[in-house]
Amino acid sequence: MIPASFDYVRATSLSHAIGLLQDDPDGNKLVAGGHTLIPTLKLRLASPALLIDISGIDELRGIEVADCIRIGALTTHAELLASKPLREVLPIFHQAADMIADPQVRNRGTIGGSLANADPAADWPAVVIALKGELELAGPTRRRRIAARDFFVDIMTTALEPGEVLVAIHMPRPNRGAKFRYRKIRHPASGYAVVGVAATLCLRDDIVSEVMIAITGATSRAFAADSASTHLIGKPLSTENIAMAASLTGEQAECLSDHYASADYRKHLVKTEVSRALASLNGA
Amino acid sequence: MTDTTAIRYVGQSLRRREDFKFVTGKGRYSDDIKAPGMLHIAVLRSPHAHAIIKHVDLTVAKAAPGVRLALSGTDLAGKIGSIVPNWIIPGTKVPDRPVVAIDRVRFVGECVALVVAETQAMAHDAIGLIDVDYETLPSVVDEEAAIRDGAPQLHDNVPNNITTIYKIGGGDYGKAAREADQVITLRVANNRLIPTCMETRSILAEPNVDGSLTVYLQSQVPHMHRRWIADTVGISEHQLRIVAPDIGGGFGAKMHLYPEELLCPYLARLLGVPVKWWESRSESHQSTNHGRAHTEALEIAFRNDGKVLGLKVETLGNVGAYLSNMASGGPTVNTINFGTGAYKIEHYEARSRVVVTNTVPVDAYRGYGRPEGAYIAERAIDAVARHLNLDQVEVRRLNFIQPADFPYRPYSGPATIYDSGNYEGCLVKAMEAFNYDFRSAERDQLRAKGRYRGIGVAAYTHMCGMAPSRRLSLIGFNRGGWESARVSVDSSGRVTIFSGSMSQGHGHVTSLAQIAADVLQIPIEDIDVVQGDTRQVQAGHGTFNSRSMAVGGSGVHVSSTRVVAKAKKIAAGMLEVDEADVSYQAGKFSVPGTDIASLKFGTVARMAHVGHQLPDGMEPGLDETVFYDPKGMGAPSGVHMAYVDVDPETGIVDILDYVAVDDAGTIINPLLAAGQIHGGVVQGIAQALYEEVSYDADTGQLMTGSLLDYAVPRAEHVPSIRSLFQETPSPTNPIGVKGIGESGSIAAPPCMVHAVLDALSPFGIKHLDMPMTPPRVWSAIQKARAGADR
Amino acid sequence: MTDHTEELHVVTVDVNGVRRTASVEARKLLVHLLRDDLGLTGTHVGCDTSQCGACTVDIDGQAVKSCTVLAVMTSGSSITTIEGLARGGGALHPVQAAFHEHHALQCGFCTPGMIMSVRQMLGQNPNPTESEIRHGLAGNICRCTGYNNIVRAVQSLASEAPRHD
Numbered sequence A: 001m002i003p004a005s006f007d008y009v010r011a012t013s014l015s016h017a018i019g020l021l022q023d024d025p026d027g028n029k030l031v032a033g034g035h036t037l038i039p040t041l042k043l044r045l046a047s048p049a050l051l052i053d054i055s056g057i058d059e060l061r062g063i064e065v066a067d068c069i070r071i072g073a074l075t076t077h078a079e080l081l082a083s084k085p086l087r088e089v090l091p092i093f094h095q096a097a098d099m100i101a102d103p104q105v106r107n108r109g110t111i112g113g114s115l116a117n118a119d120p121a122a123d124w125p126a127v128v129i130a131l132k133g134e135l136e137l138a139g140p141t142r143r144r145r146i147a148a149r150d151f152f153v154d155i156m157t158t159a160l161e162p163g164e165v166l167v168a169i170h171m172p173r174p175n176r177g178a179k180f181r182y183r184k185i186r187h188p189a190s191g192y193a194v195v196g197v198a199a200t201l202c203l204r205d206d207i208v209s210e211v212m213i214a215i216t217g218a219t220s221r222a223f224a225a226d227s228a229s230t231h232l233i234g235k236p237l238s239t240e241n242i243a244m245a246a247s248l249t250g251e252q253a254e255c256l257s258d259h260y261a262s263a264d265y266r267k268h269l270v271k272t273e274v275s276r277a278l279a280s281l282n283g284a
Numbered sequence B: 001m002t003d004t005t006a007i008r009y010v011g012q013s014l015r016r017r018e019d020f021k022f023v024t025g026k027g028r029y030s031d032d033i034k035a036p037g038m039l040h041i042a043v044l045r046s047p048h049a050h051a052i053i054k055h056v057d058l059t060v061a062k063a064a065p066g067v068r069l070a071l072s073g074t075d076l077a078g079k080i081g082s083i084v085p086n087w088i089i090p091g092t093k094v095p096d097r098p099v100v101a102i103d104r105v106r107f108v109g110e111c112v113a114l115v116v117a118e119t120q121a122m123a124h125d126a127i128g129l130i131d132v133d134y135e136t137l138p139s140v141v142d143e144e145a146a147i148r149d150g151a152p153q154l155h156d157n158v159p160n161n162i163t164t165i166y167k168i169g170g171g172d173y174g175k176a177a178r179e180a181d182q183v184i185t186l187r188v189a190n191n192r193l194i195p196t197c198m199e200t201r202s203i204l205a206e207p208n209v210d211g212s213l214t215v216y217l218q219s220q221v222p223h224m225h226r227r228w229i230a231d232t233v234g235i236s237e238h239q240l241r242i243v244a245p246d247i248g249g250g251f252g253a254k255m256h257l258y259p260e261e262l263l264c265p266y267l268a269r270l271l272g273v274p275v276k277w278w279e280s281r282s283e284s285h286q287s288t289n290h291g292r293a294h295t296e297a298l299e300i301a302f303r304n305d306g307k308v309l310g311l312k313v314e315t316l317g318n319v320g321a322y323l324s325n326m327a328s329g330g331p332t333v334n335t336i337n338f339g340t341g342a343y344k345i346e347h348y349e350a351r352s353r354v355v356v357t358n359t360v361p362v363d364a365y366r367g368y369g370r371p372e373g374a375y376i377a378e379r380a381i382d383a384v385a386r387h388l389n390l391d392q393v394e395v396r397r398l399n400f401i402q403p404a405d406f407p408y409r410p411y412s413g414p415a416t417i418y419d420s421g422n423y424e425g426c427l428v429k430a431m432e433a434f435n436y437d438f439r440s441a442e443r444d445q446l447r448a449k450g451r452y453r454g455i456g457v458a459a460y461t462h463m464c465g466m467a468p469s470r471r472l473s474l475i476g477f478n479r480g481g482w483e484s485a486r487v488s489v490d491s492s493g494r495v496t497i498f499s500g501s502m503s504q505g506h507g508h509v510t511s512l513a514q515i516a517a518d519v520l521q522i523p524i525e526d527i528d529v530v531q532g533d534t535r536q537v538q539a540g541h542g543t544f545n546s547r548s549m550a551v552g553g554s555g556v557h558v559s560s561t562r563v564v565a566k567a568k569k570i571a572a573g574m575l576e577v578d579e580a581d582v583s584y585q586a587g588k589f590s591v592p593g594t595d596i597a598s599l600k601f602g603t604v605a606r607m608a609h610v611g612h613q614l615p616d617g618m619e620p621g622l623d624e625t626v627f628y629d630p631k632g633m634g635a636p637s638g639v640h641m642a643y644v645d646v647d648p649e650t651g652i653v654d655i656l657d658y659v660a661v662d663d664a665g666t667i668i669n670p671l672l673a674a675g676q677i678h679g680g681v682v683q684g685i686a687q688a689l690y691e692e693v694s695y696d697a698d699t700g701q702l703m704t705g706s707l708l709d710y711a712v713p714r715a716e717h718v719p720s721i722r723s724l725f726q727e728t729p730s731p732t733n734p735i736g737v738k739g740i741g742e743s744g745s746i747a748a749p750p751c752m753v754h755a756v757l758d759a760l761s762p763f764g765i766k767h768l769d770m771p772m773t774p775p776r777v778w779s780a781i782q783k784a785r786a787g788a789d790r
Numbered sequence C: 001m002t003d004h005t006e007e008l009h010v011v012t013v014d015v016n017g018v019r020r021t022a023s024v025e026a027r028k029l030l031v032h033l034l035r036d037d038l039g040l041t042g043t044h045v046g047c048d049t050s051q052c053g054a055c056t057v058d059i060d061g062q063a064v065k066s067c068t069v070l071a072v073m074t075s076g077s078s079i080t081t082i083e084g085l086a087r088g089g090g091a092l093h094p095v096q097a098a099f100h101e102h103h104a105l106q107c108g109f110c111t112p113g114m115i116m117s118v119r120q121m122l123g124q125n126p127n128p129t130e131s132e133i134r135h136g137l138a139g140n141i142c143r144c145t146g147y148n149n150i151v152r153a154v155q156s157l158a159s160e161a162p163r164h165d
């Protein structure tokens, strides 16, 4: 319950934070909402030398809905849940945020912290992949953008390089008529996703014109179910096509197994939840 | 001239008098108490399930900042006694349990060494610096594996890892089996649970200048803890004061003797300063006793009309690495004595073996043994109904013990007596509230449409309020079964009750006062209740086994009655009339049919204190203490029903409705009684659907080491519970009450299992083990489907 | 051996309307600042994985688990704890009164955190359905009440007649 000792600095700017991070990329750690990091410190699963508090950096804040959508890394789950402008264009943020943790955790936890942490059972990775998001990263020498689908490398491992900070998530404004669904089967104890499915879909004259499905929880990293999308494009959203898409997604998933749920169960959930997500978008 | 009607609080849903402090954050729990200059203990726990301790190196830890003392088991050997159980079934082999492991560890979490430091943080920093050299040994965590040939042996004096063999029964099972139309077998398990009081354990021991010691401890049984700690640490009882402040839930977990409860007093005396220990939640998962952990093999002999003729039971109770306080009694007396449940099963043959394994010790948890016993009876009866394709309600009816049978000795056995009950009454009430016929029809219609709805039924009875002392000692429970209550009236007529019971959220300050107020005929506002301080409360056994109202409450009733009797004598003297002519009601002594002015209770109390006008030979004072030893135990009963919907694709069970009809005799406070049912049922639902401690079978590692893996239900996971009562007063005590605290956790597990099995009956699934998690339900369906395809 | 020369940090917070200052190690959790340094023991610790909500307080208008916030991170904030709801022993806050009236507490250990969560829930949704209430309590564990009467207490505070799910 009591963390090992560390020191603490409140970063005053992004460059300040990057500078501090660079001083000792292994020993120094960023803290945003702290709702992943502090629990690990309490259990002494991590013992950084210095915490760099980035929560006061304005550049990392805010939700902007314009031609593009920008969400600052420090945006909390509660802000994403409550944002009306965001809900109008991308209601999936509201749907997913409502299923993340609980009200108190949502008040502090940030989307940036969640993405940077890359917990295989976290929710936002699936959402940002499904929305074809790009992550803006700032490092000691450069800024870069990386597609969300390339960002998640493995369990708790991302494409962030030492010294880099996640600044914001950018998404294209969706087409008119685009539909969104986030579904999740929660672990009864932790509340994290045993399987989470984010789906976006556009139908033109009852034919699928755009679709993207992303899965979290099932595998060691969130992934885009490309084979399912490929199958659906240009076809009607019939029961058979939905079933095929679900089954293709299931096949693509190399599922994790743990003492709660077997890989077989997870795979079945992937199929079930993909088909339920798509079916709910049909005529929605 | 009476402006008075009798005062009656019993039966009223009084709001709790203790709430104000809790809702305003002024509750005072152990960890809220701080003593100037106190030091903090942190405990190093074994990371291995079974290992030899070759060496403990404390050098670095001792030199760490703020560290006052670092000790290993060797340093403590001979200084504090071993932890001995206090319910020992005759014939039990008791393994030795040192407070801190000396040369061998037998479960993950066992104390290996400790540090005393200036702050809690420093103590935690320092235990990370202790170096222990272990030689690991093969381990065994499962009770069935532990008794197999060649299994790792835990204790030299416990061959085959079996501490106790206990048998009970009556009639002739063999004959019943021969005469039966059919015999089926069933293997059932009671999953291992973590009681999870929201307040973890915490202890503060503070030496006093006079050489005595005060220990703040969340104890359900303060006077018992005083005895046990005194005996083990070598302090005399009168020099030890146990103060149990507000307790954040107990559920059985806070009535045992744990190493830290001995270490704090010992170290406080050794160092001459206050010493505190606080348990973190994850630590608690491996240092506070677990519950349940049984397997039973059942054989059921029955007629084709559903009548059960005989039942045979083989129980294996896993008690972890050592015998905790009551551990030999739980899987034995508390379980198989009740294996026939609410049913008349005349031929019964049961055997229980108590098994040690490399796991956290297992002891009482809400219901202790009775949930396991009820599970035996209920799973058996339900299996018969399902096997014969008969209505689950009708088969229960056919087998029920009838009202005319009470007092009833099941299977004509020696030890178990059900004092009273009316199971049919509960059943009818439950069916009406549940709308059983409508629901059954709805389930069938939906089933035809491919929806999986199920109705679960469970009936139960058991005995609670462990007593009387003499009878308990015959089964090895030789620590007494009475309860003490002192009713002390001050010179103005206000009353303080000193009760040996110990609330852990039960609301005794309200319910005990309700009982006393009715007898004393004074407003409840004039009555205070004191519990949990051995310096203030004369004696006691505490709160467990649903005994506070039946035994503690009866004690309060008896002392209050004695107070009134004495006051009446005094009043008669003051009024100069014959005692028999005095009537007492609503706080006034009067002489009906005369114009003699009545006397107020307060006036009589004052006279008792000033003492100059008392009947000849009467001692002054109005203060009565009773050590109430009941003549028998009450047997609560009830019928619960649940309605569920199962999603076959995800395995998720959705509870649509839950009705509980409980007969706990006279209900003192319906609001509080219903609260006990709500909480108990949800703990039972938790056992049925969510919670299970799991250990890695090979390494003995605890897989559910924190609340991230161990699924305690949230509000979203459970339904509203509809609680109704039937009141069949118990003839065993003056107020007619039976216990209620454990009923919910006894009835709910089988009720939920039956509901889910009913929902899954189209798949032909006959049994599911708890917890029926979504993955487990889904796999059962997969297996059934695969079987059907073949 | 590591040298403990950790710098102490000065934290200034407004707690229940009173400005408080303390020097703390960076690792000190807010809940420990409240309980140990400021003597506000109404805020409880029920777990070490940020799940039980017994430690819930209000920081700048938001319900937060004080076991998952470093004290240093809160410098400059306004904090309300359970002790700050019925100030000066005055009338109970409506949520406190409803918990009493509906027997929404038994051991009382989860109660302060529950009340702080319910306070935020009703602030955001004055008229919740039963399932919204249960969902809104996802961050608080109660082992005693089965949540039944907590739900009833919250329902009693709804601004309108019960809305059904």
Ligand SMILES: Cc1cc2nc3c(=O)[nH]c(=O)nc-3n(C[C@H](O)[C@H](O)[C@H](O)COP(=O)(O)OP(=O)(O)OC[C@H]3O[C@@H](n4cnc5c(N)ncnc54)[C@H](O)[C@@H]3O)c2cc1C
Binding pocket: A029, A030, A031, A032, A033, A034, A035, A036, A037, A038, A039, A073, A074, A077, A099, A100, A101, A102, A105, A108, A109, A110, A111, A112, A113, A114, A115, A116, A117, A121, A122, A123, A124, A160, A164, A165, A166, A167, A190, A191, A192, A193, C049, C050, C051
């Ligand atoms: C009880 C509980 C339940 C939860 N349930 C869920 C759930 O259901 N679903 C879910 O998805 N999550 C869940 N979470 C996690 C929660 O969403 C976290 O808040 C989130 O994952 C991390 O955000 P944070 O701001 O708190 O990160 P922090 O804890 O501050 O940081 C997490 C990690 O990310 C790094 N980091 C933070 N910000 C940046 C940045 N801008 N750039 C680079 N690195 C950064 C930190 O160094 C650290 O390593 C739960 C957490 C708790 C405590």
Ligand code: FES
Binding pocket: C044, C045, C046, C047, C048, C049, C050, C051, C052, C053, C054, C055, C056, C065, C066, C067, C068
């Ligand atoms: S103590 Fe903070 S969530 Fe449990």
Ligand code: FES
Binding pocket: B198, B248, B249, B505, C104, C105, C106, C107, C108, C109, C110, C111, C141, C142, C143, C144, C145
């Ligand atoms: S009242 Fe005891 S935990 Fe909620």
